[in-house]
C-alpha cells in the first residue's frame with residue numbers, strides 16, 4: 114500500500130465519520146424536548162408566527178426529510194441561519210473559528226515541543242531525581258481535568274500574581290489589527306504590530322496550556338518509555354560502536370524512532386483535546402467556536418449546533434489525517450509497508 | 456605466530472542489573488588477540504559472547520550493565536579508563552563490530568545511506584569530511600561486500616532489503632575505513648546456509664585483503680576450524696579452553712570441549728552442546744566453584760568450592776580444569 118492510497122482511504126473514512134456524526138447530532142438535537150421556534154421567538158410571540166418559522170425550518174416534516182434539506186444546503190455551503198445571532202451559521206463560524214484555531218495551534222505547539230523535551234530529559238536522566246520530578250508532574254498533569262487546570266491557572270497567574278491576562282483575546286487598550294486571517298498572531302504580524310502580537314500571545318498562553326496539559330504529559334511519558342526502550346536497542350549500540358558522537362545519536366538516531374509513539378498518542382487524544390477546549394473557552398471567555406456551540410446547545414439553535422458539530426468533526430478528521438501523515442513520514446515501515454524483502 | 460598483542464582482556468566481569476539482583480554473566484574472563492591473528496570464540500547460546508564483545512567497545516546498555524572488575528587493554532590502553540576522545544578514536548579507527556542480528560543493528564527509520572555515510576563521516580578526520588568523498592567511500596564499501604546497484608541501496612530503508620543484503624550492509628559499515636580489529640558476531644547465522652557460506656567467504660577475503668585481526672564468534676566448531684588460527688571455548692561467562700585451532704580439534708582437554716566435539720557431527724557440523732546434558736547455570740546465583748560443575752561427569756569436591764585456575768599445558772594450549780593440575 115503506497116502513501117497515496119493510504120491517504121485516500123483515510124479521507125474516505127473521515128467523510129463517513131463526519132456524515133455519521135452529523136446524522137447522530139441532527140437526531141439528538143431534534144429529539145430533545147423543547148420547540149426551537151418557540152424558544153427563538155420567545156413566549157410572547159403569536160402562535161401563527163411561530164408556526165411560520167417552523168415551516169420555514171421544515172420542522173413540520175419528518176426528520177429524514179429535514180436532514181435531506183439540511184444536507185443539500187450544507188453541500189451548497191449553506192448551513193442555515195442561526196436563531197440566536199440571526200446571521201447565516203457559516204458567517205458565525207467564520208467569525209468564531211479563527212479564535213479557536215489559534216488556541217489549537219498554540220496548544221499543538223506546546224504539546225509537541227514540551228512533550229518531546231520533557232520525555233527526552235526524563236529518559237536521559239532516567240531513575241534520577243529529575244526523572245522522578247517529571248514523573249510526579251505527569252501524574253498530576255494527566256489526572257487533573259482541563260477545566261480545573263484552567264481555573265487554577267486563572268487564580269494563580271491572573272488573580273494572585275497578576276502576571277498573565279486571563280480573559281479574552283486582547284487587552285482593551287490594544288488596537289485590534291486589521292482582520293486578514295482572523296488569527297490575531299498572524300494578523301498582528303502582517304500589520305507589523307508587535308505590541309498586539311505580544312499581547313495576543315500572552316492571552317493565548319493560559320488557555321492553550323490548559324488545553325495542552327493532559328496530553329502533553331501523557332505524550333511525555335510515552336516519549337520517555339519509547340526512548341528508554343530504544344536506548345537498549347542494538348542499533349544504538351552499533352551507532353555508538355562505529356564512533357558516531359553521543360549527542361548526534363541522541364538528537365537524531367534515538368529521537369526519530371522514539372517520536373513515533375508520541376505522535377500516535379497525541380493523535381489518540383485529539384477527541385479529548387477538543388472536549389477540553391470547549392470548557393476552556395467558556396472559562397476564559399474566549400470568543401471561539403466552542404463557546405458559540407455551547408450557547409447554541411443551551412438555546413436549542415439547531416442549525417448552529419449542526420454546523421459546529423460538522424466543523425468539529427472536520428477538524429478532528431483533518432487533524433487525524435495530519436497525525437497519520439506525520440507518523441508515516443517518521444516511519445518508513447508504515448509508509449512502505451508490504452514491500453518487505455525476503 | 457605474530458607477537459604483538461593487540462587486545463588483552465584480563466579478568467573481565469560483567470553483570471546485568473535485573474529485578475532481584477545482578478546477573479553475573481561474564482566471570483573472570485581473559486582473552487588475547489595478536490596483531491593479524493584470526494581468533495575464534497565458541498560457546499553455546501547465552502554464554503556471554505556478545506556481552507564480552509560489547510564490553511570491548513564500551514557499548515553495553517549503561518542503564519543495566521556493570522563492570523565490577525577487569526581490564527580491557529587495547530594497544531596498551533585500558534578501554535575501561537578511556538575518556539571520550541580516546542573512545543571516539545578507538546571506535547572509529549581501532550575496533551569495529553559486525554552485529555549478530557543485522558535487522559536489529561540497523562536503525563529502521565533511516566536510510567542505509569544516511570546511516571552508512573554517518574559512520575564514514577565520523578571515522579574520517581574533520582578536514583576530510585566532504586559530502587562527495589563520504590558518498591564515494593559509501594559506494595565503495597557496498598561494492599566491497601558485492602552489493603549491486605549501490606545508489607539504490609543507499610536510498611533504501613532496511614525494511615526494503617533482504618536479510619542477506621542487510622547482513623552485507625552491516626559488514627560494509629564495519630569496513631568503511633580501516634580498523635585494526637574486526638569483531639564478527641555470528642555473521643550470517645540468521646540466514647540460510649548458502650548465504651551464510653557466502654558471508655563467511657566474504658569476511659575471510661576482507662580480513663586477508665586488509666590484514667585486519669578478527670574475532671569470529673560462532674556456534675559452529677566447523678566454521679571456527681576453517682576460519683581461525685586460534686580458538687577460545689567459552690562456557691557460562693568464562694574461557695574454559697584456548698588453543699591453536701588444529702590442536703583443539705586433535706586434543707581437546709576440557710570436559711566441556713570434549714563434550715562439544717563429541718556432539719558435533721564431524722567437521723562442518725552445526726548445533727552446539729545438544730550432546731551435553733544440563734543447561735547453562737542461572738547467572739543470578741551461579742555455582743561457587745567451577746561453573747561447569749553441575750554438568751561435569753568428572754567433578755569432585757574441590758570443583759564445588761573453588762574456581763579452577765587457567766593451566767598452561769604447553770604449545771599455546773590453556774585449560775581451566777583441576778584435572779590437568781599436576
Ligand SMILES: Nc1ncnc2c1ncn2[C@@H]1O[C@H](COP(=O)(O)OP(=O)(O)OP(=O)(O)O)[C@@H](O)[C@H]1O
Nearest residue numbers: 471478480499500501502503504505506507516519
Ligand atoms: N541487556 C541485558 N539485560 C539483562 N540480561 C542480559 C542483557 N543482555 C544479555 N543478557 C543476558 O546475558 C547472558 C549472555 O547474553 P549474550 O547475549 O552475551 O550471550 P551470547 O553468548 O551472545 O548468546 P547467543 O549465542 O545467543 O548470541 C544471557 O543470559 C542474557 O540473558
Ligand code: SF4
Nearest residue numbers: 745751754758776777
Ligand atoms: S574443574 Fe571440575 S567441574 Fe570443572 S570441568 Fe574440571 S573436572 Fe569438571
Ligand SMILES: [Mg+2]
Nearest residue numbers: 504505555640
Ligand atoms: Mg550473541
